Amino acid sequence: MLEKIETIKLEALLNLEAIDSARDLESWRVQHLGKKSPLTQILRGLAGLSIEERKAAGAAANELKRLLEESSARKGQAIRAKEMAAEAGKESIDISLPGRPYPAGRLHPITQTIEEICDIFVSLGFQVVEGPDVEWDYYNFEALNIPAEHPARDSMSSYWVDTPAGDRGKQMLRTHGTAISARVVEKMRPPIRTIEPARVYRYEATDATHLNIYHNIDGLAVDRGITMADLKGVLFEFVRRYFGENRKIRFRTDFFPFVEPGGEIAIDCGVCHGSGCRVCKDSGWLEILGCGMTHPEVLRRGGIDPEEYTSFAFGMGLERLPMLRYGIEDIRHFYNNDLRFLRQF
Amino acid sequence: MKVPLSWLKDYVDVTLPAAELARRITLAGFEVAEIITTGGSWENIIVGRITAVNPHPNADRLRLATVDLGQRQETVVCGAPNLNVGDKIAFAHSGAQLVNPYNGQMEELKPAKIRGVVSRGMICSEKELGISESHEGILVLKPEVEIGRPLVEYLGDSVLDIDVTANRPDCLSVVGIAHETAALCGRKMHIPEIACEESGEPLEGRITIEISAPDLCPRYCASLITGVTITDSPAWLQERLVACGQRPINNIVDITNYVMLEYGQPLHSFDYDRLKGHKIMVRRAAGGEKFYTLDEVERELTGDMLVIGDGERTVAIAGVMGGLNSEVTGSTTNILLEAASFKATSIHYTSRRLGLTSEASTRFERGISAGLTIPALRHATQLIAELGGGKIARGIIDVYPGKKDPALIPLTAAKVRRVLGVGFSQEQIVDTLESLGFDCRGDGAGIKVTAPYWRSDINQDVDIIEEVARINGYDKIPMTLLAEPVPPQRTEPIIGLKRKIRRGLAGHGFQEIMSYTLTGLDMLSNLAAPARPPEPLPARVVNPMTADQEYLRCSLRAGLLTTLANNRRYEEGGIRLFELGRIYLPTGESLPAEPEVLCGIMSGPRAERSWLGGDGTFDFHDAKGAIESLLGQLDVNVTFEKSLDAGLHPARQAAVVVQGGERRETIGIIGEVHPAVAAAFEVTGTVGLFEINLMALLPFAAGEKTYRAVPRFPGSYRDIALVVDAGVTHRQILDIISSYPLITGAELFDVYSGKPVAPGKKSLAYRLVYQSTTHTLTDAEVNNVQEQLLERMARELGAILRS
Numbered sequence A: 001m002l003e004k005i006e007t008i009k010l011e012a013l014l015n016l017e018a019i020d021s022a023r024d025l026e027s028w029r030v031q032h033l034g035k036k037s038p039l040t041q042i043l044r045g046l047a048g049l050s051i052e053e054r055k056a057a058g059a060a061a062n063e064l065k066r067l068l069e070e071s072s073a074r075k076g077q078a079i080r081a082k083e084m085a086a087e088a089g090k091e092s093i094d095i096s097l098p099g100r101p102y103p104a105g106r107l108h109p110i111t112q113t114i115e116e117i118c119d120i121f122v123s124l125g126f127q128v129v130e131g132p133d134v135e136w137d138y139y140n141f142e143a144l145n146i147p148a149e150h151p152a153r154d155s156m157s158s159y160w161v162d163t164p165a166g167d168r169g170k171q172m173l174r175t176h177g178t179a180i181s182a183r184v185v186e187k188m189r190p191p192i193r194t195i196e197p198a199r200v201y202r203y204e205a206t207d208a209t210h211l212n213i214y215h216n217i218d219g220l221a222v223d224r225g226i227t228m229a230d231l232k233g234v235l236f237e238f239v240r241r242y243f244g245e246n247r248k249i250r251f252r253t254d255f256f257p258f259v260e261p262g263g264e265i266a267i268d269c270g271v272c273h274g275s276g277c278r279v280c281k282d283s284g285w286l287e288i289l290g291c292g293m294t295h296p297e298v299l300r301r302g303g304i305d306p307e308e309y310t311s312f313a314f315g316m317g318l319e320r321l322p323m324l325r326y327g328i329e330d331i332r333h334f335y336n337n338d339l340r341f342l343r344q345f
Numbered sequence B: 001m002k003v004p005l006s007w008l009k010d011y012v013d014v015t016l017p018a019a020e021l022a023r024r025i026t027l028a029g030f031e032v033a034e035i036i037t038t039g040g041s042w043e044n045i046i047v048g049r050i051t052a053v054n055p056h057p058n059a060d061r062l063r064l065a066t067v068d069l070g071q072r073q074e075t076v077v078c079g080a081p082n083l084n085v086g087d088k089i090a091f092a093h094s095g096a097q098l099v100n101p102y103n104g105q106m107e108e109l110k111p112a113k114i115r116g117v118v119s120r121g122m123i124c125s126e127k128e129l130g131i132s133e134s135h136e137g138i139l140v141l142k143p144e145v146e147i148g149r150p151l152v153e154y155l156g157d158s159v160l161d162i163d164v165t166a167n168r169p170d171c172l173s174v175v176g177i178a179h180e181t182a183a184l185c186g187r188k189m190h191i192p193e194i195a196c197e198e199s200g201e202p203l204e205g206r207i208t209i210e211i212s213a214p215d216l217c218p219r220y221c222a223s224l225i226t227g228v229t230i231t232d233s234p235a236w237l238q239e240r241l242v243a244c245g246q247r248p249i250n251n252i253v254d255i256t257n258y259v260m261l262e263y264g265q266p267l268h269s270f271d272y273d274r275l276k277g278h279k280i281m282v283r284r285a286a287g288g289e290k291f292y293t294l295d296e297v298e299r300e301l302t303g304d305m306l307v308i309g310d311g312e313r314t315v316a317i318a319g320v321m322g323g324l325n326s327e328v329t330g331s332t333t334n335i336l337l338e339a340a341s342f343k344a345t346s347i348h349y350t351s352r353r354l355g356l357t358s359e360a361s362t363r364f365e366r367g368i369s370a371g372l373t374i375p376a377l378r379h380a381t382q383l384i385a386e387l388g389g390g391k392i393a394r395g396i397i398d399v400y401p402g403k404k405d406p407a408l409i410p411l412t413a414a415k416v417r418r419v420l421g422v423g424f425s426q427e428q429i430v431d432t433l434e435s436l437g438f439d440c441r442g443d444g445a446g447i448k449v450t451a452p453y454w455r456s457d458i459n460q461d462v463d464i465i466e467e468v469a470r471i472n473g474y475d476k477i478p479m480t481l482l483a484e485p486v487p488p489q490r491t492e493p494i495i496g497l498k499r500k501i502r503r504g505l506a507g508h509g510f511q512e513i514m515s516y517t518l519t520g521l522d523m524l525s526n527l528a529a530p531a532r533p534p535e536p537l538p539a540r541v542v543n544p545m546t547a548d549q550e551y552l553r554c555s556l557r558a559g560l561l562t563t564l565a566n567n568r569r570y571e572e573g574g575i576r577l578f579e580l581g582r583i584y585l586p587t588g589e590s591l592p593a594e595p596e597v598l599c600g601i602m603s604g605p606r607a608e609r610s611w612l613g614g615d616g617t618f619d620f621h622d623a624k625g626a627i628e629s630l631l632g633q634l635d636v637n638v639t640f641e642k643s644l645d646a647g648l649h650p651a652r653q654a655a656v657v658v659q660g661g662e663r664r665e666t667i668g669i670i671g672e673v674h675p676a677v678a679a680a681f682e683v684t685g686t687v688g689l690f691e692i693n694l695m696a697l698l699p700f701a702a703g704e705k706t707y708r709a710v711p712r713f714p715g716s717y718r719d720i721a722l723v724v725d726a727g728v729t730h731r732q733i734l735d736i737i738s739s740y741p742l743i744t745g746a747e748l749f750d751v752y753s754g755k756p757v758a759p760g761k762k763s764l765a766y767r768l769v770y771q772s773t774t775h776t777l778t779d780a781e782v783n784n785v786q787e788q789l790l791e792r793m794a795r796e797l798g799a800i801l802r803s
């Protein structure tokens, strides 16, 4: 009996090997597992055997039945997979056709730049602070060590607003974001770390690199123990994050009435890599921000004791940053609002 | 400030290449914008001596010059009139780069056969060398130059064009830059001794000087030189002026300019004999006074301007420009030379009011140290006597009402470290400061520092600390990241709201734009139909540059409509735009209010153009949908009410109203742009618009989220179609539905009028969701509620269930 079972097994599995269609598999099932199949016959005939024979043959026959069922199931899966693959080859879609459109808007590149820079400074513990576009002369100039008839006013030609002067001077359109810092030292108490995006106005003709209305982003830190090393560390970190690790950075002395010592940070020219070109005016360097240790007088005017606290401040023209990063040749693109420009960012 | 290295070397030994010196000066605070090199192209040009001049065999005007070049001789054809045997000249070999005097281009010199004589080389004019425009004859060199040496060794020079910062007028001078150079290169200064020999009659009694405005003129010094001859300056002086970008005039004017460039102290020369009463009065001008300045322009002066007068009239505008009535002329013989100190703000005011700037005014308005007057005056006086052949009257006059003791500023190494974050020893600090000419004296734990007499920018310890930092270099400063704890962050909620809204709208397919905040009244007027200026008038700038940037915008609509029209020229598809920015509303005395406003517009085909199709154009309902969705994301529930906005289609607009607790506020408006307004902006087609005042929205958008449990029991869905009068609104139906707590949702899925619905009626179809939080509703329960609902609809709205 066991021999017979073994013969059935060999034959059935050999036949199964050769099958490659669902129909053939079905007839194989009928032939080897159906009611009239030899295996079923054996299972049915078990009752007529002796107890010992029944035990051995029964186990073997049931084992074979399970094996054949599993094998046929596996075969069935393989055949279905093969058939679907064949099917897919017949039913083809043009995957290069455009997908069903979903409207996608974008943020203005200046918004993106403001947010990116603010995010960098927020991660360093700075808080975003804004201030008014229409500003008192006091916050724009006086509080920042730029009294009337100071030559620094000449380099920041101003728009004046047609309203009566108050005890903080005339109303004007702020010429730099530093006006917000002047408000911050008056309103907030140390420890202070602020980052200050601002729209600014200069009474100046516009050209490819100058606008009369553009943006600044300023920053301020006031606390005990702040040094110029902190200024350098924070700003170099910012430059590396915004422009990448590999840019060379130059930190030189410069003058602004509201800082002392004052400095300027430049990066190596991305166009000529330092050898000199039109973009960097042959210097190999691109100036990106002014900075320094906040002048004690500025702190004092805000009611902060410069003997107790030290402070640094910085400011930069905002449009210049994406211009340098992406090689945008004309600053006016930002405000022409041509969708063909805006949709690139 | 243009600084020739050849001049700088008079005061300090510079051995560094010009580029390296420029780098150091730039890092120390004075950006060298350009290095102008003379002689950079002078390869193959050497010194020669003319040994013979012979006529050209075939040409009358040309001659043959034989030139000794040291190693050998060369004979060349030359047309210049000033060929003299024995003169040393600049000889260019073939291959040299020279300026072609006829077209100004650089060209390579090639051997040539001129009228049958071969010429290998050339004797050069100044123009050919690029030194000046002179081409009348060849350049004759000084006799002491060595034959055979490269010309560049004698005439080559580098001029640094330096941007001097506003705080350092002392560096608008060669000596000032020399002090910097000495400190930056570790060299000693050597300023030549001024030999101002006062050999004439005493000055006393020959001039009276009075300062009646000591607040504006702290110091006035003068010298008198008699018997002067006005003539051209010598070549060396002219060359230096030209190198610094100035035009030589005559010896007296040139000397005052020269010494100003040397020390940074402006000087003024008067014709002594034209000063009435031999008097100098430093006073305020008479209001309305007319005065001719040296540039022959008549100026009207005001009573707050400082002038120099003589016994009768004004002779100069102090620190800005002299007058025609006392200027030095060709017949002048006696010169009164002025070196004064004027208040910076006064000079700036006068210069600005008169629209007149000069080399003198740009220096004075930055605040020159009064200490520079005497050295500059003495050197100029000496030069006038030397070069003009005059005698110096004895006793220079020095009226100094503003004299102050030099400040002693205490400083410690600890203080330096406190600011810079890097430790310098007291010795290092003192060395640095002394190299700049500061005086340092030990004082217990620290030092007391006095600034040198030429510095006007040193007032407190941080000014000195900057000197230590910049001379040692900012690269000596280490980098640290703020060690102190992070301050508490209390960011204004509006900043977060702006971010959410911008992202929300971009996600809805809106492109953000940014327009100018200054605009024209026309633009703002065109926003109403019919066009009229906004009321009240927006804030105006006093000094607009153009009429289209005269007013601060009081609406974002104009910028958006303009952008739409501009982009329509090449974009056929749907355009969705928004701007989020400030508008400016006058408040009278105080600063204008600057609310943040969101405005969006949508125009053109609703669906993106696609091969899959899509239909319809943007209208009122799109604007409404956008705002509902956006505010939904912010969990702000709004209702829409009838509104009256002159810029929107009168029948297609609605106010956006929020109800939050007790507060009820209109926060914006939606609608379609009035066709007349659209036409004024050259926009065609329907434009959906929404506008939200973020300041009004903010209190409602900042709330906490309220959590409700997700339903545990399934809902039952029932569709009903109601036929109502055309005037009945969706809102009225919804108000009734929402009064039944078991109905948790009502979705309007069809609005229909026309057959078979009776005229004057419309059909609204809703899918209602019945759901309980406690159990699964039975059909009987649902039917019961729906019966009550329909009965009430019929009673209150005359609604009939459409079968």
Ligand SMILES: [Zn+2]
Residues within 6 Å of the ligand: A269, A270, A271, A272, A273, A274, A275, A276, A277, A278, A279, A280, A281, A282, A284, A285
């Ligand atoms: Zn470059």
